[in-house]
Amino acid sequence: MMNFNKSWVLKYFLIVFSFYCFVIVFNYKIDSMGIFGKSNDLLNAAKDIINGETIAGLKNYDERLFQELIIANNQKKNNIIVLGSSQSMLIRKKHISNKEQFDFFNHSVSGANLTDFISIIGAYKKNRNYIPANIIISIDPWIFSKYGLQTNKLSSLNKYYKFMINILNNKRTNLINDDKLGEFRKVFQLVNFDYTMSNISHLKKKINNKKNMFYKVNNTSIDDMIKEEDGSIHYPHKIRYVDPIIVKRKTKVFKIGSLERITSDDNLYNVVLFEKFINYLLINNTNITIVLPPIHPNIYKIVTKELNYNILDNVTQYIYNFSRSNGINVIGSYDPSLYGFKNADFFDGMHGHENVMKKITNEYKNNGE
Amino acid sequence: MLFNSYEFILLFLPITIISYFFILKYKYVFLSKILLISVSLLFYSWWNINHLPLLIGSILMNYYISYSLSSDNIWILSKKWILFSGIFLNILVLSFFKYVNDSISFINVNFEITIELLEIVFPLAISFFTLQQIAFLIDTYEGLIKKQKLIDYFIFVTFFPQLIIGPIVHHKEMMPQFNGIRNKVKNYKNIAMGLFIFSIGLFKKVVIADTFSEWATAGFDSSATLSLFEAWATSLSYTFQIYFDFSGYTDMAIGVALLFNVRLPINFNSPYKAVSVIDFWQRWHITLTRFITTYLYTPIVRSFKRITFEKAMLATFVAMFIAGFWHGADLSFIMFYTMHAFALVINHYFRKFKIKLNKVLSWIITFNFVNISFIVFRAENFEDLTKVIKGMFGFNDIILPLYFENSMVFLLSFGVKFGGVTSNMNVSSSMYGWIIAFLFVVVFFKNSLEWSTLHLRKNFSFVFIGFLMFFSLLKLSGYSEFIYFRF
Numbered sequence A: 001m002m003n004f005n006k007s008w009v010l011k012y013f014l015i016v017f018s019f020y021c022f023v024i025v026f027n028y029k030i031d032s033m034g035i036f037g038k039s040n041d042l043l044n045a046a047k048d049i050i051n052g053e054t055i056a057g058l059k060n061y062d063e064r065l066f067q068e069l070i071i072a073n074n075q076k077k078n079n080i081i082v083l084g085s086s087q088s089m090l091i092r093k094k095h096i097s098n099k100e101q102f103d104f105f106n107h108s109v110s111g112a113n114l115t116d117f118i119s120i121i122g123a124y125k126k127n128r129n130y131i132p133a134n135i136i137i138s139i140d141p142w143i144f145s146k147y148g149l150q151t152n153k154l155s156s157l158n159k160y161y162k163f164m165i166n167i168l169n170n171k172r173t174n175l176i177n178d179d180k181l182g183e184f185r186k187v188f189q190l191v192n193f194d195y196t197m198s199n200i201s202h203l204k205k206k207i208n209n210k211k212n213m214f215y216k217v218n219n220t221s222i223d224d225m226i227k228e229e230d231g232s233i234h235y236p237h238k239i240r241y242v243d244p245i246i247v248k249r250k251t252k253v254f255k256i257g258s259l260e261r262i263t264s265d266d267n268l269y270n271v272v273l274f275e276k277f278i279n280y281l282l283i284n285n286t287n288i289t290i291v292l293p294p295i296h297p298n299i300y301k302i303v304t305k306e307l308n309y310n311i312l313d314n315v316t317q318y319i320y321n322f323s324r325s326n327g328i329n330v331i332g333s334y335d336p337s338l339y340g341f342k343n344a345d346f347f348d349g350m351h352g353h354e355n356v357m358k359k360i361t362n363e364y365k366n367n368g369e
Numbered sequence B: 001m002l003f004n005s006y007e008f009i010l011l012f013l014p015i016t017i018i019s020y021f022f023i024l025k026y027k028y029v030f031l032s033k034i035l036l037i038s039v040s041l042l043f044y045s046w047w048n049i050n051h052l053p054l055l056i057g058s059i060l061m062n063y064y065i066s067y068s069l070s071s072d073n074i075w076i077l078s079k080k081w082i083l084f085s086g087i088f089l090n091i092l093v094l095s096f097f098k099y100v101n102d103s104i105s106f107i108n109v110n111f112e113i114t115i116e117l118l119e120i121v122f123p124l125a126i127s128f129f130t131l132q133q134i135a136f137l138i139d140t141y142e143g144l145i146k147k148q149k150l151i152d153y154f155i156f157v158t159f160f161p162q163l164i165i166g167p168i169v170h171h172k173e174m175m176p177q178f179n180g181i182r183n184k185v186k187n188y189k190n191i192a193m194g195l196f197i198f199s200i201g202l203f204k205k206v207v208i209a210d211t212f213s214e215w216a217t218a219g220f221d222s223s224a225t226l227s228l229f230e231a232w233a234t235s236l237s238y239t240f241q242i243y244f245d246f247s248g249y250t251d252m253a254i255g256v257a258l259l260f261n262v263r264l265p266i267n268f269n270s271p272y273k274a275v276s277v278i279d280f281w282q283r284w285h286i287t288l289t290r291f292i293t294t295y296l297y298t299p300i301v302r303s304f305k306r307i308t309f310e311k312a313m314l315a316t317f318v319a320m321f322i323a324g325f326w327h328g329a330d331l332s333f334i335m336f337y338t339m340h341a342f343a344l345v346i347n348h349y350f351r352k353f354k355i356k357l358n359k360v361l362s363w364i365i366t367f368n369f370v371n372i373s374f375i376v377f378r379a380e381n382f383e384d385l386t387k388v389i390k391g392m393f394g395f396n397d398i399i400l401p402l403y404f405e406n407s408m409v410f411l412l413s414f415g416v417k418f419g420g421v422t423s424n425m426n427v428s429s430s431m432y433g434w435i436i437a438f439l440f441v442v443v444f445f446k447n448s449l450e451w452s453t454l455h456l457r458k459n460f461s462f463v464f465i466g467f468l469m470f471f472s473l474l475k476l477s478g479y480s481e482f483i484y485f486r487f
Helices: A004-030 A041-050 A063-073 A114-128 A158-168 A176-191 A193-207 A244-252 A271-283 A297-306 A311-326 A354-368 B006-025 B029-045 B049-069 B076-111 B126-141 B150-158 B171-179 B188-220 B228-259 B277-281 B286-303 B309-327 B331-352 B359-378 B382-392 B409-414 B430-444 B448-455 B461-475
Strands: A054-056 A080-083 A104-106 A134-138 A215-217 A287-292 A329-332 B398-401 B416-419
Touching (some): A004 A176, A004 B461, A041 A054, A063 A114, A114 A271, A158 A271, A271 A287, B006 B029, B029 B150, B049 B126, B049 B150, B126 B171, B126 B286, B150 B171, B188 B382, B188 B448, B228 B382, B228 B398, B286 B309, B331 B359
């Protein structure tokens, strides 16, 4: 007979394995974001956005997959698109122009870096065989840091990155192997805690007869995460109307290391790839505007004065020099004081409220009209 | 490498254990020790390989010093000189990495001048391996240790389960275990016990401590002001966070070591059940208390020609002050240990004059003292400290849930308000329920080591422990560091 302890150890591993199997099957079957093709919620959300609806309630979803769905299913040709991170998610169509007749989409994704920009253009090229005529690129300083090229291994956009890199390097493109790899990487979502929670919440909603992960709204004043038809977002009220005193406190206790990949390293990385990418767009007759999103005054002071990091100045200088020699328009500044932004204009250390992007893109509007 | 990471749990640990016992199966003891040292160094350098030479250099330096100390051909005076040089060198290295930049920052802030900070990164575990080796040198000097082989000394210092944040192990309890023949064979009792304790430790860290951490951060760092209940919730959240974080790490360390048939010393024994501050320090970070008592307090007391109660109290005070300084050149750590030093002295006076309090009252005083002292430990600045303290003592708003507004309207005349009970912290009000629940857990429940002894042999304990492991692994998607990593 097996000794008690040996049997305990075996049963222990068996039970952990069984729980894992259960959660894998659960996540695969529920699949609230349609990652495994078991649910159409994300596709439906993308289609509603394309059809001019405003939707609410879409949280913890694969933002990059969503961009892919938008690009692949949109039959219209976008005149103007935005590439950027969470800092540029509040750029709206109405900020860009007063004209009604132009197609605009904001493709900003959280924590975006150069790979995301390249991938999104790759998705346009691969799925729609065109590149939008006007591109607004919001450049966060970490784009030129060591981390500026980190690829999200799970990202559904990875295949487009590889596709575009081959184009930029004048190589033959082959998507088949990359597609397979992308499919394999999705598997990790099956054991992801956030995805499990999202699926549990999805199941609860289904049980309560709310069949979708999101719902359509006809105004943006409600307290939820809202995505407009132009791809821009509205945050829930606790972020939208956050108390400026809290923001001030949070920025004061910002620590080294939590500065969103802004480091003491003064060197600029990824410059060659960035220039190749921009030159490719310019050769394809795309008008480019670069936005430098302002950061909170306290953080700006910490980075430039207390820590003496040069990265913000170096990136600004580089962008201005490069843009000047390539006829690219630059708007905005990491330095909030240049636009008179104060604590109350931000909802945290790195992100401005809507008025910040509105004020900056006003320059674009004025240039365009 | 962190214990609470996929690479450790799913790759590093299983591969190491399988290889270790595979090698031992063929009786290659020397090779198994080499393996243990190699994986420990890999574990250490996963974080930052640049600090590996420092660890190896420190080990070689201390081994050489201890070798000299245990040599019979040296005069007693020379031995004393060698010991002091050894301790001095250890403290010098520790001080350079630990205090230089902190001191510069302190000077910059307080004297409004700007001295450039040195570009040094604090080497992981330096405080712990330095203490461990100083103790080793002192015991060698005292003649309590025979000459050790270099390979054994390497394992003693680098053994990865205890390398990063302890428990601070003593050579007396470790060295024999590394060479014990019975420890060289796979032992399913130890494996079962190790998995049991590791799973509880991982759950404590990943699920409990990290949840309390969100509430503590919301209160300390993100709120402009705190009402009475919010301030208590903030302080208690941190008190629970630091306990579950640190004891969770220790449980994981004990569990992992058991897989190798090595028993690490107990480091936490239900500290929040303590009924006096003396009792608290006999239950909290026990191996540090042991070190302070043996290598700081006792030598100080022994240095007095005549020992009196007052001198013993002075020694307590000095030892605690040094312990505070060991945590870092930060006023909050020094204040925390000074507060506890005062409390210990008062506690000793109570004992001397045989003043006895009711046990429940003693627990209430002790727990609240510890809770308040942790505010000092956690607060980033004086503003945070006063915000929480003022809130706890009712100097800010007292807000009751809206639900009570109709039934307790008379309280309005006493300045009590009705509204959101977590509106300043912006967190779910379920926080209060969890805090009350865990107050019961830490006071009335047995700790993880008692649990493992009592429940391992019960039917279906594997289901519960297996679930804890599964849930913790699932929750492991983010990165979260242990509080004591910075020491």
